[in-house]
Amino acid sequence: MDGSIMPTRMLLDIEDLTVRFVTREATVHAVNGVNLQVQAGEVLCILGESGSGKSVTLRALMRLLPAGRTRIEGRITLDGQDVLSLDRKRLQAMRGGLVSMIFQEPMTALDPVYTVGAQIIETVRQHRGGSQRDARARALELFELVKIPSPERRLDAYPHELSGGLRQRAMIAMALSCAPKLLLADEPTTALDATVQIQVLILLRRLQREMGMGTIFVTHDLGVASEIADRIAVMYAGRIVEEGPVADILNNPKHPYTQGLMASTVHAQDRQADIAAIPGSPPDLRRLPAGCSFRPRCAAALAACRERVPTPVFPAANHMARCFRVAAEMGEGA
Amino acid sequence: MAHTLAVTTPTDLEPDVLPANVVRGYWQSVAYRLRHDPVTLFFGMVILLIILAAIFAPWIAPYDPYKESVIARLKPFGWRGHLIGTDELGRDLLTRIIYGGRISLFMGLAPVAVATVVGGALGILAGFGGRRVNTVIMRTMDVFYAFPSVLLAVAISGAMGGGIANGMIALSMVFTPALCRISETATAQVRNLDFIEAARASGAGTFTILRFHVLGNVLGPIFIYASSLVSVSILLASGLSFLGLGVKPPEPDWGLMLSTLRQSIYVNPWICAMPGAAIFITSICFNLVSDGIRAAMDVRM
Structure with missing residues (x-):
């Protein structure tokens, strides 16, 4: 990730991670080139709707995906170890020791x-x-x-x-x-009551600070993300479309998808007004469209979006977006 | 966007939902329900009595089980101190039935125990292993399944020759496929549950997952099914003895006694019915107790 400031010590470094599920009928492109870094003591929130590849990314990181049907490419470096090439013994020591996971449904x-x-x-x-x-x-x-x-x-x-x-x-x-040095939380508050949710969030935040754990927190709840995250990565159709510090993403979202997510929360509207929704539905991961995966639903699509997957651009330091529109606007501004 | 975080401490909203006396283990609650089930308790006591009688046969039985008497053949109930009469060779029938319980109970319990261990292990392996392992194990079991159980038991012990040991092996082979299937099904249900993945995510190896999580969840259904097989096993063992494939005379065994006494059914029908009654009572006791245990274990609060 050129342009971002590389901190001295990375706890987790995911480079160009691709996960495909291969069955006889079809190939599901669940994760398509994800780059992620987590520093020690930092909370990264992966935000996205169902099927955007959030959970798959976490499971790939712990190598929990069924070996036979899954093709994983890319590099995952966790605390100096290459996760994808660990043998069984080291892997078991890593799971639960170096990195552990909280699941969505505790029952x-x-x-x-x-x-x-x-x-x-x-x-x-x-x-x-x-x-x-x-x-x-x-x-x-x-x-x-x-x-x-x-x-x-x-x-x-x-x-x-x-x-x-x-x-x-x-x-x-x-x-x-x-x-553990890294805690993975897969929607840990989704199955809980709203009041209990907040308590669990506060607890997690406190423990994370006290123990200095790096944390990846997966959620589809913007409110939850805003409470707990240092950084937010927005995922759509297996790609990270926008990533940056929590304040930047929430106050100044660049990617049309992130903007759509913000607009569709119950918060800012009039009582009578309908809640804004992003038209359409997420793409079929078995047949991803060429170009930007969000293009079919995007109001601001350009001609280029149809042809190529947008390359990352940086509207601000540490703030990444994969969008031709953002790139074009930056060009105008310059 | 932001939630307001007005909550003071993390725990004060959560009511202390658990009164002190509710915390008790699964097995404790099973035992609790069993204690309050008079039917199961009563028949459990009967089984206990039968087992104790069989174990302490030399002290309880009034006569020598092998002592024959030409003049005392097929005498009715209460004849000269023989409480339920004598058999076709003049041996005391009560003594023979008490001693016969040893072999009959052994033949009821041992094959089921063997089949539970072997079938259970194979089933877990089939349920948790890959598709190839599953196919090999389950299709082999299907071959055994294809025969009616009585026929299979007769065929195996017929091929290997009579005797207690061979009879036991034959019955074990009859029960293994059924238990294997039960445990395979239960394992397949468990293997994709979240807690298996959670265990894997916390660094447990396959063996640990099998030993701790799979076995813990599968043991209940296997045990319930196995307990219902005990009475079947007693009946089948008696059947083998009846056909001359199990125990050899003069060894006392309920099935064998039934077989030899049937020739005297016109002389003294009540006497002939006695070994049958012993089989009937024992197997119905095991059936009812097994039902009770299942009911007690089934309840998931």
Whole structure:
């Protein structure tokens, strides 16, 4: 990414990541050339609608995608390790140790037949060994860290006995059990009530700061993104169409898609006015149109959009957009 | 755009939903429901009595199970201290039935236990392994499935010759495919759930996932199904003995006793019915208890 200021120490560096799902009938182009960097201690929010490739990017990063049907290209460097070429043993040490993941639906991401304590203990012992008692002490510590009330008793509770918010806290405790350097959160608040959502967000933000974790937070909720992110990357049809510091993106979105997203929130309108919506629907990832994927829905499309995928331009330092219109406007301004 | 963050502390909005007495384990709640199910409890006690009687047969049984008497053949209930009479060789029937429980119960439980371990393991392997592993295991099982179970048991023990050991192997082979299928289905249901991916994401290897998550979720259905097979196994074992493929005389076994006594059915029908009654009572007890356990384990709160 020429033009951006390269910080000295990158925790995560994704270069030109491509993920395709190959089946007999069709090839799904889920991720098409994604570049992402995350520094230690930074929160990057990936914003996008369903099917834009957010979750696939996270899963590619942890190599959780089914090996047989998935083609992954590009480079993922995490803490100096080349993730895509790790052997099984190193990979298992990486997962949960160096990087861990919080899932969207804590009810199904926790095993129903074991207590949450038993599951955390299992994870701790997986990575650190040690006795049952030490692992339990660590689990208790984690429960206190994520502010679960009466933690000692909650350790022996089954997932179905906890409320949604507590379940997600238990999930977070499990993810943090081995003090990862990078935390991946796949829509961790989507399944929660609005009030609980905010609590979990505050908790995550606090823990992230205290532990100095780099974090990738995937969401489709602009409000959530604005709360937690340092930087926002907007994803559309497997590409990052705009990326920059949170204030820049929210106050001064450049890409027509980001602008459309902002306009379609319930916030700024009149009571009577209809909510602005982006016309059309996301493209079929099996048959991506040539040129800019957003062009069919874009009100500001140019002739060039039909032919080529826009190259990144930088309307401001650290603010990237992939759009010919933005490039043209910059040209006029100069 | 921005939410207002007026919430003070993260936890104070979340009610403490869990009263102290609710926290209890899955197995504890299963045990709780079993304790409050009089039918299951009663028949469980009967099974316990039958098992204890079989184990302590030498101390409980009033006579020697092998002692024959020419003058005391096929005597009715209560004849000279023989509570339920004597068999065709003048041996005390009650003693024979108590001793017979040893082999019959063993033949009921052992094949099911073997099949649970073997079939369960194969099923998990088939359910979790790739498509090729699945095909090899499940199609092999289908070959066994194609035969009616009685016929298969008769064919296998017929081919290998009679005797307790061969009978047990035959019955194990009869039950393995069914248990394999149950465990394969249960595993296939579990393998794509989120917590498997979550476990993988937290660094668990395939073996750990199998041992911890898959086994934990699959054991319940397997166990329930296996417990319902015990009574079938007792019946099949009796059937094998009846056909002369299981236990050899003079060894006491319920099926074998039924077989030899049937020739005397016109002389003293009540006596002839006794081994059958033992089989009936035992298998119905196992059936009802298995039903009760299933009901107690099924409830997901």
